[in-house]
Amino acid sequence: MTDVISRDGTRIHAQSEGPDDSPVIIFANSLGSTLAVWDAILPLLPEGLRIIRFDLRGHGRSDVPEGPYTMGQLVSDAEAVCEVFGVRDALFIGLSVGGMIAQGLAVKRPEMIRAFVLSNTAAKIGNQGMWTDRIAMIREQGMAGASDAVMQRWFGRDFYGTPAMAPLKAMFEATSPEGYCGVCAAIAGTDFYTPTSGLRIPTLGIAGSEDGSTPPDLVRETVDLIPGSQFALIRRVGHIPCVEKPDEYAALLSRFIADTGHLNAGQTS
Numbered sequence: 567m568t569d570v571i572s573r574d575g576t577r578i579h580a581q582s583e584g585p586d587d588s589p590v591i592i593f594a595n596s597l598g599s600t601l602a603v604w605d606a607i608l609p610l611l612p613e614g615l616r617i618i619r620f621d622l623r624g625h626g627r628s629d630v631p632e633g634p635y636t637m638g639q640l641v642s643d644a645e646a647v648c649e650v651f652g653v654r655d656a657l658f659i660g661l662s663v664g665g666m667i668a669q670g671l672a673v674k675r676p677e678m679i680r681a682f683v684l685s686n687t688a689a690k691i692g693n694q695g696m697w698t699d700r701i702a703m704i705r706e707q708g709m710a711g712a713s714d715a716v717m718q719r720w721f722g723r724d725f726y727g728t729p730a731m732a733p734l735k736a737m738f739e740a741t742s743p744e745g746y747c748g749v750c751a752a753i754a755g756t757d758f759y760t761p762t763s764g765l766r767i768p769t770l771g772i773a774g775s776e777d778g779s780t781p782p783d784l785v786r787e788t789v790d791l792i793p794g795s796q797f798a799l800i801r802r803v804g805h806i807p808c809v810e811k812p813d814e815y816a817a818l819l820s821r822f823i824a825d826t827g828h829l830n831a832g833q834t835s
C-alpha cells in the first residue's frame with residue numbers, strides 16, 4: 567500500500583501487488599466505486615503480473631479535495647501513480663471514467679501504456695445537462711437518494727436486486743458526495759474523440775449488453791477510433807461486468823494479455 571502525492575498535493579491511495587520487475591497491469595475504476603471493484607477478477611488472471619490499483623481522487627481511501635475536478639487532474643493522478651511505481655509499458659484497464667483516464671494518459675504519456683482495455687467507457691460520456699442534473703440530485707438527496715437509479719444502470723437484470731449487489735450498493739453509498747460530484751464535473755467536461763483517434767496501441771473494448779450508462783454502440787464507436795482494435799460484448803450484464811461476470815471478464819483480459827504478448831513484455835524501467 568502506498569500513498570501517492572499527485573501534482574496538486576492530493577493524496578492518492580494506491581496498491582501494488584506482485585514482483586516489481588513483472589509486466590504491469592494497472593486498473594482504474596469507475597465513478598462511485600473503489601479499487602475493490604476489481605477484487606473478483608484478480609485471482610482469475612494469469613500469474614507473473616504486477617497488479618497496480620488506485621482510488622480516484624474523491625473516492626475510497628484517497629483524499630477528497632474540494633471539487634469540481636478536471637479530467638486533467640484525474641489523468642495527473644494516474645500519471646503520479648505510474649511515476650511512483652516506475653511504470654512503463656503497462657497494460658491499462660480502465661472502467662468507465664477509468665477508461666477516459668486511460669485515453670488521456672495514453673495521449674499524455676505514451677511510454678507508460680503499451681496497450682489498453684476500454685471497458686464500459688467512451689471518448690465522451692453523457693452531456694453537460696445530464697451531469698449537471700446528476701450533481702444537483704446528489705447535492706439534494708445524498709448518495710443513498712441516488713443509489714437505486716445508479717444501481718439500475720450499473721447492473722443487468724440477472725444481478726440487480728440480488729444479495730451480491732449489496733456490497734456494491736454500500737460501496738457507492740459510502741462515496742463522498744463532494745468527491746463524486748467532483749468527478750461528475752470532470753466527465754462532463756471531457757471529449758476525447760480527437761485525441762483518442764490519434765492513438766495507435768493495441769486496444770480491447772468491452773461492453774455490457776444491458777449497460778445503461780455506456781451502451782455497446784457507444785463503446786464500439788470509441789474503440790473503432792483506434793485502428794485494429796478488438797471489441798467484446800458480454801451479454802446480460804450492465805456497466806460493471808467485472809463484478810457481474812468475473813469469469814467471463816477475466817477470460818477476455820487473459821486472452822488480450824496473451825494476444826498482446828504482455829507476459830513477455832517485462833517492465834522496462
Ligand SMILES: O=C(O)CC1=CCC(=O)O1
Pocket residue numbers: 595596597598661662663664691716719753779805
Ligand atoms: O453512474 C453512471 O452512470 C456510470 C458511470 C458513468 C461514468 C462512470 O465512471 O460511471
